[in-house]
Amino acid sequence: MPALVPTNHVGTITWLGRMAHRDRPELDSVALSEMVLTFAGEAGDCHAGLTRPSCSRVKSQYPVGTEIRNTRQLSLVSAEELAEIARTLGLEVVDPAWLGASVVISGLPDFSHLPPSARLQAESGATMVVDMQNRPCQFPARTIEAARPGHGKAFKPAAEGRRGVTAWVEREGLLKLGDRVYLHIPDQRAWAADSAAKAAG
Numbered sequence: 001m002p003a004l005v006p007t008n009h010v011g012t013i014t015w016l017g018r019m020a021h022r023d024r025p026e027l028d029s030v031a032l033s034e035m036v037l038t039f040a041g042e043a044g045d046c047h048a049g050l051t052r053p054s055c056s057r058v059k060s061q062y063p064v065g066t067e068i069r070n071t072r073q074l075s076l077v078s079a080e081e082l083a084e085i086a087r088t089l090g091l092e093v094v095d096p097a098w099l100g101a102s103v104v105i106s107g108l109p110d111f112s113h114l115p116p117s118a119r120l121q122a123e124s125g126a127t128m129v130v131d132m133q134n135r136p137c138q139f140p141a142r143t144i145e146a147a148r149p150g151h152g153k154a155f156k157p158a159a160e161g162r163r164g165v166t167a168w169v170e171r172e173g174l175l176k177l178g179d180r181v182y183l184h185i186p187d188q189r190a191w192a193a194d195s196a197a198k199a200a201g
Helices: 079-089 138-147 152-159 192-200
Strands: 004-018 030-032 034-038 051-053 067-069 074-078 103-106 119-122 127-133 165-171 173-176 180-186
Touching: 004 034, 004 119, 004 173, 074 079, 074 127, 079 103, 079 152, 119 165, 119 173, 138 152
Parallel strands: 074 103
Antiparallel strands: 004 030, 004 103, 004 180, 034 173, 051 067, 074 165, 119 127, 119 180, 127 165
């Protein structure tokens, strides 16, 4: 019995980017026409690597700075959710570079809530594994505020549940603009204990 089930959902890559730095408060990915994925991520991106120092998002598990496996190699966002964020902020568009995005994909519904461990497989065979939902933070807000004064402060609430997902590379390969991306999801029901706890709460 396969552990992963192909779905009928197919997305399209509409934007690719590399964020080369991590030492400034602003985010500014550089747009690419194609991206070579290795097991360490995208060479030249500041989030690449087989391991990474842990951050505040996993501080309940590790002291900040602990060397851990890197499951945050890539930041994947939805073209449709970016448009929703832009509308909420009163902007015509939100540039994916302002979010430090790696890959923008259109055509996959409820993108930021894709199940952890889902696979996104490109035409080359390159496969990205969803780690978990990304969370809005102050860095894109600062970048948006610098680019469009008066709009950045509202980013975090506008992006709640729309910030995309973090991912890591399971199979190496090439991503190109316009490539189709096929969604595979785990063959597993939702965790019953969590559902019961939410219903009781």
